[in-house]
Amino acid sequence: MDARVICAYFLMRRDTRREQGSFCHRAMVTKNTQLLFRVRGWQTGWHYVTIEAMGNFWEKERSNMGAVYREELSANARKLIEQLLSLPQGWVTAAALAESIGVSRRTVLRELPAVEQWMQAAGAHFVRNPGKGLLLDEAPERRDALRTQLNSGDRKKLSRAERRQQLLTRLLSEQEPCKTAVLARALGVSESTLSADLDELETKLHPYRVEMFRRPGVGVWLQGDASSYRRVVSALLRSSMPEKELAEVLCGRMPENEIFSTLLDTKTAEKVWAVLQQFEQEEQLHLPDAGFLALAIHCTLTIQQLRQGGDKGSAPRGLRPAGNHAARLVAALNRAFGLTLPPEEAQYLELYLAAYLGAEDPWGSAQEMELRNLEAALIREMEKALHTDLSGYTSLRDDLYCHLRPMLLRVEQNIRTENPQLDTIRTDYPGLWKATRAACDAVQQQFVLPAISDDEAAYLAMHFGAVLEQNAMFRLRLRVVVACPLGMGSSRFLASRLGNEFPSLQVEGCCSVRELNAADLRRRKIDFIISTVPLELDYPAVCISPSLLEPDRAVLKDAITRYSQNRAEPEPAVQPVQDAPHAGSKLQYYARLTRSMTGLLEHLTIQPVKAPGSRAALIHAAAQLFCPQEADARLVEQQLRRRETLGDTYIKPLYALLLHCRTSAVKDCRLGYLQAQPPVYEPGRIVLGALVLLAPDDGNGVPVEVMQNVSGQLIETPRLMEALRTGQQQEAADLLEQGFDRGFFADCKPPHTK
Structure with missing residues (x-):
């Protein structure tokens, strides 16, 4: 570089660098608008440069220095600048700024010199006042320009998490081993830092059954089946998108996200989104946002793999035949993409939709009873840990039940999800977190479940935290x-x-x-x-x-x-109106309700089955329990066997089968228990007996309400199941009657009661 230009540059920056006073010895402007200067200790004599050349060089150097400042900013300094640009104009303390980006006050104070230097280089009016805090005194338009300047130019320095996301994206998208030197150069880190990142990724990939291989001279690569890759990619995509991008994706607008565009074909994704949205409309159902996003990513990745001729994967365990919802969704995807999804994919979609939408059976399914039992066990563990009675929160049971169904799908199929509130719950609610983590560990052992991750446990903590914070009553406006x-x-x-x-x-x-x-x-x-x-x-x-x-x-x-x-007077809250059951015929409703309950209690039956040997023998005995006529018994047996094809009826916590159906063979509700003598042994389970629940198939909803109440009692009242198992028929009838009173007549008083 020309010595004159260098000296001119340092001369003009004399006010910003303390050492320049000793660098430039003497300077003057000549008559022909040239800058003449002399530098101590470097090339004797006078040097000159035109003012125009010096000005052009200075503008170029200012731009270069801006790039230098951008490159030298740490991830935390960048976050601080972005937050200052986003906050309304006004003083903000270092503590508030630290909380807003999730760092300590000490970190903010450490990064402030770099932030201030960047602000000065960008020409922003940034003020630090020990008594007031920090102030960015710029108009909104100027803030937008500063934000653009911050994000322009050289690539910003990645945080550790962002760097590892990009590294994993590269490994997932490459078909051949990647050289470590190439990866380190692409990410702008040393090979030792890259090695530490690879170690961390290898640990995170292990639960997905994806292996990482590293060979000197060959490189790094990943290995796993197609379904494992889908789970990894799905988790990576969801964790790499901020909430704003997630909201856009849920509406069908594909984000300009490098990771998203690398792993998902945008055109395929857009078509999948459109198919799923139309599917929701036609089926008149609504998937939760988390369920919709996971399903959309899964379908997109599956279609991409099929088009590439990759491994179609294997069906998850415990699948049942594809039902109506899944069959119609598979048909829609096949039409849209001109391909045929394999049968195991249809079965997986059926399992997935059932987890998020619930079973079609309104009462008494074995899966529902297991979920209710799990929900009750969680509540009991939380009550013990927190020394709190949670029985008064009626919505808690339903909220947990709705959450547990998809949660168990994720746990059993190893679908990982990240909870952005995990650190907040751990830090701000340590007692709640400790109790929830312990409760999850307890039910995991009791029900022999796969490991429940901290992210999933934190979601459960949110449900319990929500009801615990409802203890206080407020004036609401x-x-x-x-x-x-x-x-x-x-x-x-x-x-x-x-x-x-x-x-x-x-x-x-x-x-x-x-x-x-x-x-x-x-x-x-x-x-x-x-x-x-x-x-x-x-x-x-x-x-x-x-x-x-x-x-x-x-x-x-x-x-x-x-x-x-804008409100003249506070308006009272609009309370939901509870419609009376069958309001136009309340007398008929209670008459039918009473008849169904008394009929069930009068016909309650506990009967031993000698040497059943198999599940089929128990089903045959169940069909004859309340049907003396051969034709009726044959009809019930057919209906019970049909129920078996829709899903497993074994209830693990009760060690019993749940044999149930609606049938024209009975005139009212029937409940019975078959004692298997000796028990029936199946792979990994023991069947001590079978619950038999029958309801009339006459279109009346009252018997279904009664059977729902019975299903709830079987889970919530352990003594009832024990009485049935041990043959104590009268005690079982008394417990059922008490449950009916609580469920249907809790607010009713007998005429003689004052």
Whole structure:
């Protein structure tokens, strides 16, 4: 580089570098607009450069220095700048800034010099005041320009998590071994850092049954079957997309995400999204956002692998034949892509849809009873750990039941999911976390379940945390709904925290972003939406973090003040009206209800079956238990066998079969128990007996309500099952009658009661 230009550069930067005073010895401007200067200790004599050349060089160097500042920024410094650009104009303390990006105050203070240097280089007015805090005094338009400047130029320095995501993406997308030197150079790290990243990835890949191989001179590569690859890619995609991108993806807009575009074919993904959205409309069902996203990614990856002629994988264990929903979805995908999905894929979709949508059987399925038993066990463990009675929270059981079904699918099929609130729950709610983790470990051992990860345990903690924070009663005024792109309990957990910290808010419900409807919100008189992602809906809304940090509280306080001014008087909450059962014929309803319950109690039967030997023998005996006529018994046996084809009827906690159906062979509800003498042994299980539940197939809903009550009692009242198993018929009848009283007549008083 020309010595004159170098000296001119340092001369102009004299005010910004303390050492330059001793570098430039003497300078003057000549008559022909040349800068003449002399430098001590370097090339004797005078040197000159034109003012124009010096100015051009200075502008170029300023641009280069901006790139240097960008490259030298750490991940935390970059986060601080992005947060300062996003916050409303005003003073903010280092502590609040630290909380907003999830670091310590000491980290903020350590990074502030680099942040201040970048701000000065960018020409931003950034002020530090020991008494007030930090202030970025720039208009919104200028902030946008600064944000563009921050993200432009040389590639930003990746955080450790981002670097490992890109490394895993590279390994998953390559068909041949990758040289470690090439990987290190592409990521801008040393080979020792790369080795540490590979060690961490190898540990994370192990649960997915994907192996990593490293050979000197050959490189690094991954090996696993197609289904294992799908699970890894699905987990990587969901963890690499921020919530805003997740919300866009759920609406069918593919993000400009490097990892997403590398692993998923955008055109295939868009077509899959369209097929699934149409499927939801035609079937009149709605998958939760988490379920929709996981299913869409799974189908896209499956179709890509089939097109590439890869391994079709193997069907997961415990599948039942594909039902109506899954069969129609498979047909729609086949038509859209002109291919044929293998039978095992149809079976997997049936399993997946059943997990998220629930079984079609309204009462008494074996899977429902197992889930109810698991739900009850979790609640018991939490009550013991927290020394709290949770029986008063009626919604908790239903919420847990709905969550456990897809959770067990993920656990059993090794589908990993990341919970963004895990660290918050561990840090802010240590007692709740410790109790939930212990409860998960206890039920995992009791029910012989696969390992329940910390992420899944944290989702369960959200459900329990939500009801625990409902202990306080508040004065509620402004009506809001809470919306999150991926629910999994996070929206409800956030809602309870909002109600606890903001007494002027009444949370009217939680929903996914896709479920928001402006007309429905106006009809319900919702004042505004609280969302964890920006919304494109034409309705008042605020966007906050699910962690409810200090800046979020400031945003909410401002929104409450603003929207409260638009309300003349606080309106009372709209309480849902509970319709009386069969309101137009209440007398007939209770008459049929009483008849069904008394008929069940009068015909309650416990009968031994000598040397049954097999499940088929127990089914044959069950068909004859309440049907003396051969034709009726044959009909019931056919219906019970048909039920067996829809799914396993063995209930592990009860060591019994659940044989049930609706049939025209009986006139009212029937309950019986068959004692297998000796027990029937099947691979990995012992069958001590069989529960027989029959209801009339006459279109009346009352018998179904009675059988639902019985199913609940079998799980919630262990003494009832013990009485049936040991042949104590009268005690079983008494317990059933008490359960009927609690379930149907808890609010009714006999005429003589004052």
